[in-house]
Amino acid sequence: MSGEMRATNGELREKVAGLLAAGQVRVFLGYRAGRTPLRVRPHHVLGPEQADDLVWNEFCAPSLAKYLLDEQEDEGRVGVLVKACDLRATRRLVADRRLDRERVLLVGVACPGMVDARKVESLHPGPIVEAGVRDGKLVLQTSTGEVKELPREEYLLDRCLHCEDPNPRDVDLVVGPEVAPRPARTRDYAEVAEILAMPLAERAAYWDRQFSRCVRCFACRNVCPACSCRECCFDVWEPMWLSREVSVSEQYMFHFTRAFHVAGRCVDCGECERVCPVGIPLMKLNRALQKEIQELFGVERPWDPDEKEPLAMYAPGDPDFH
Amino acid sequence: MSLNAQSARATHGPAAGAANDPAAGAGWEPRIIGFCCNWCSYAGADLAGTSRLEYPPTIRVIRVPCSGRVNPQFIVRAFQKGADGVLVAGCHPGDCHYSTGNYFTRRRLQVARRFLEYLGIDPRRLRVTWVSASEGQKFADTVREMTEEIRALGPNRVMRDEP
Numbered sequence: 001m002s003g004e005m006r007a008t009n010g011e012l013r014e015k016v017a018g019l020l021a022a023g024q025v026r027v028f029l030g031y032r033a034g035r036t037p038l039r040v041r042p043h044h045v046l047g048p049e050q051a052d053d054l055v056w057n058e059f060c061a062p063s064l065a066k067y068l069l070d071e072q073e074d075e076g077r078v079g080v081l082v083k084a085c086d087l088r089a090t091r092r093l094v095a096d097r098r099l100d101r102e103r104v105l106l107v108g109v110a111c112p113g114m115v116d117a118r119k120v121e122s123l124h125p126g127p128i129v130e131a132g133v134r135d136g137k138l139v140l141q142t143s144t145g146e147v148k149e150l151p152r153e154e155y156l157l158d159r160c161l162h163c164e165d166p167n168p169r170d171v172d173l174v175v176g177p178e179v180a181p182r183p184a185r186t187r188d189y190a191e192v193a194e195i196l197a198m199p200l201a202e203r204a205a206y207w208d209r210q211f212s213r214c215v216r217c218f219a220c221r222n223v224c225p226a227c228s229c230r231e232c233c234f235d236v237w238e239p240m241w242l243s244r245e246v247s248v249s250e251q252y253m254f255h256f257t258r259a260f261h262v263a264g265r266c267v268d269c270g271e272c273e274r275v276c277p278v279g280i281p282l283m284k285l286n287r288a289l290q291k292e293i294q295e296l297f298g299v300e301r302p303w304d305p306d307e308k309e310p311l312a313m314y315a316p317g318d319p320d321f322h
Numbered sequence: 323m324s325l326n327a328q329s330a331r332a333t334h335g336p337a338a339g340a341a342n343d344p345a346a347g348a349g350w351e352p353r354i355i356g357f358c359c360n361w362c363s364y365a366g367a368d369l370a371g372t373s374r375l376e377y378p379p380t381i382r383v384i385r386v387p388c389s390g391r392v393n394p395q396f397i398v399r400a401f402q403k404g405a406d407g408v409l410v411a412g413c414h415p416g417d418c419h420y421s422t423g424n425y426f427t428r429r430r431l432q433v434a435r436r437f438l439e440y441l442g443i444d445p446r447r448l449r450v451t452w453v454s455a456s457e458g459q460k461f462a463d464t465v466r467e468m469t470e471e472i473r474a475l476g477p478n479r480v481m482r483d484e485p
Contacts, residue, residue, distance in 0.1 A: 195440060204442025204480045233395075241395060249402050252481040256398050256441065263433055285440075292436045297429065311433065314425035316415065319432060321450045 002058075002133050008109065008176030009056040012081070015107070015175055017048035019079055025105050026076030029064045030054045037131035038117040042067060056081070056176075058133045061114040061157055063271050065089035065225050068099055077103050083111040084168050085159055088267040089225035091305040096265075098228045108168025110179040113152075113160035118274075120155055124148065158283070159270040161185050191281070192288045211251035213278040216242075220272035220282055226262040233257065259285040264293050264310040268303035352472040354381040354465070355400040356409040359389045361419035362454045363411030369458030377462035378469040381409065388412065389450075390423030394434040397448060401481045407447045407472045409464065414452040424452070442480045446471050 016028045032043035032053045040060050044067075045051050063086045071078040082090060090106065093099035115138060120131075130141040138150040166179045195203055218234070221227045234242050234254065242254055259282075268290070272282040290302045296319055299310045358364040364385045370377065386392060389412025400408050410431060412424040431450050439445045449468050453461050 192440075200439070200442050200444055202442075203440065207441050241399075247483065249481055249483045252441065253395070253398050253402060256437070256481075257395055260394055260434065260437065263437075288440045289433065289437060292433050296432055296436075311426075311430055314422065314429050316425065318425070318428055320415070320428065321432070 002112070004177065005057055005112070005133075009054070012056050012107075012109070012175045013051045013054050015173065016045055016054060016079065017051040019105070020045065020051065021048045024077065025079035026074065027071060028079035028081075028107075029067050029071065030081045031056065031060045031062070031064075034059075036117075037128055038115070038120055044071075056109060058112065058115045058138075058152075059117060059131070061117070061274065063089050063223070063225070063269060065093060066223055066228075068093065068104060069228060072100065072103055077105050079105040079107055081107050081109060082168060082171065083109060083114075084163065084166055085111075085267075085269050087168055087171070088303070088305060089269055089271075092225045092265065092267050093228060095305045096226075096228055105173065106168075106171040107173045107175060108171030109175050110167045110177065111160075111163075112166065112179050113156045113163070113182065115152070115155050116157045116274075118279075157270065157274065159268070162187065162268070187287075187290075189287055189291045191284050192291050195284065195288070207252070207255075208248055210280050211255055212248050214251045214254065214280060215278060216251075216254060217277060219275040219277065220280075221258055223271045223275050224262060225267060225269065225271075226265040227258070229261075233261075255280075255282075255285065258282075259289060262286065263289040264299070264302055264312075265305075266290065266303060267305060350477060351378075352380045352406045352469050352477075353404060354407040354409055354468060354472065355405045356381045356383045356411065356465070357386050357389070357392045357396065358383050358453075359412040359419075359424075360385055360387050362413035362417065362452075363389075363461065365455035366411070366453040366457045366461045369455065370462045371458075373458045375458055375462040377465040380469045380472075381465050388418065388420055388423040389427040390418075390420070392427065392431070394430065397434065397438070398481060401443065401447075401478060402483050404482060406475075406478045407449070407468055409468060410448070410450045411453045411461070411464070412450075414454055417454065443478070444475055446475060447478055 019025050020028060028045040030043045030045060031040040032055050034040045038059055040055055042062065042064055043053060045054065064080050065086050068078060068080060090099065094101045124140060127143040128140050129143050132139055133152055136152055138152045138155050140148045162185050164184050166181055168174060198206065242250060266286045270283050276282060293299050293302045293310050297310050299307055301307055302310065358367055367383055389410055392410050397408050412427055413419060415424055415428065418424045435445050435448050438448060451464055
């Protein structure tokens with residue numbers, strides 16, 4: 001990791017140990033080293049001595065926001081490390097009245113952009129024993145001792161390329177210095193236009209191919225900050241919206257519903273696509289809905305939790321059918 | 323399939339059973355599921371009947387308390403189970419029995435219709451229209467138009483359970 005991030009990591013450990021020692025939080029949610037150098041795991045820090053395992057590096061892509069729902073079941077305040085994109089997720093949960101802002105201590109950290117581990121793994125198969133960023137280069141060391149220097153920008157998560165502001169705002173505590181924003185790519189919805197350019201039959205064939213890989217593990221639903229119903233329609237038996245049958249038809253029901261239930265509420269964090277074990281391009285569904293909502297109802301920033309929910313309101317002058 | 327089930331299916335009207343199998347080709351008739359709001363469109367459909375207006379027997383009407391009751395999952399389920407088209411009919415904007423139900427419907431289904439199109443379903447297979455209790459003729463015309471349109475499109479295969 002870069003020197004700056006190492007310093008931030010030290011500051012984070014110190015501050016979190018302090019918070020726990022002073023009893024300001026019951027538990028702190030952060031990251032710890034994962035099974036490979038490209039991965040991190042969530043770390044539930046319960047005491048000051050466990051803060052030493054906290055990690056902050058270029059591979060801390062996962063959003064910890066959804067863990068807050070479980071953690072707030074118990075008494076006391078919950079601390080959590082948030083990047084700017086994770087903040088949109090916590091704001092979504094607060095807007096949905098699923099999270100009590102008063103019971104959360106947000107520790108913000110400026111983010112230089114996160115590396116897409118899956119992209120690295122697919123382009124550089126084989127065991128990697130060390131990984132980090134030095135002078136803007138992604139440096140990998142393989143088990144044979146070979147060292148690869150790669151252009152970091154090409155290995156960032158898609159959401160980082162669209163990042164408007166990498167610095168956390170309105171948090172309770174900040175660790176580390178500010179980061180200069182990179183020029184954010186405009187949202188041109190190119191990936192949506194690509195599908196809209198296909199004839200209908202070809203679109204259906206494309207989605208058939210994508211959806212038929214789905215193993216219905218529900219990871220996309222579980223990680224999504226906009227998907228936080230206390231009772232999910234896929235978990236109830238009556239009505240049974242989703243049978244246990246393996247068929248493409250059932251996959252359409254699942255994916256149509258998942259996307260539609262977050263229409264106008266998706267915060268564009270891309271976590272669903274990141275966690276999908278079979279690589280279904282879920283953001284192509286979410287972005288299509290964003291684009292539609294922008295065009296139909298003139299909602300400028302459908303991914304912003306501060307916008308009123310476009311499907312929970314109406315205007316008498318809304319576009320009519322035919 | 324048991325004999326009983328077969329004979330039961332045969333009594334389900336002209337558009338059910340083997341004659342409606344797309345593979346059969348010539349005998350194929352569109353199958354339309356119509357969600358009609360209790361306060362306007364269901365009464366409008368009723369008026370079409372009591373006025374002896376002719377319209378194709380391709381529609382199966384399901385009465386809902388308001389067009390706002392129509393969860394987009396209903397539409398997907400209809401396509402799953404073999405519908406070739408779905409009609410949602412509600413009160414005219416401004417005339418909703420519940421004041422604003424159909425305004426929400428309009429937003430929701432505008433998005434749903436485009437989204438289904440994005441997934442490969444021809445938007446003509448989902449029609450949303452406003453039929454008041456006095457518009458029996460409009461209901462009959464809508465069903466006729468929609469039947470013709472879908473007949474030209476042929477059977478829907480997207481999202482459909484394997485027959």
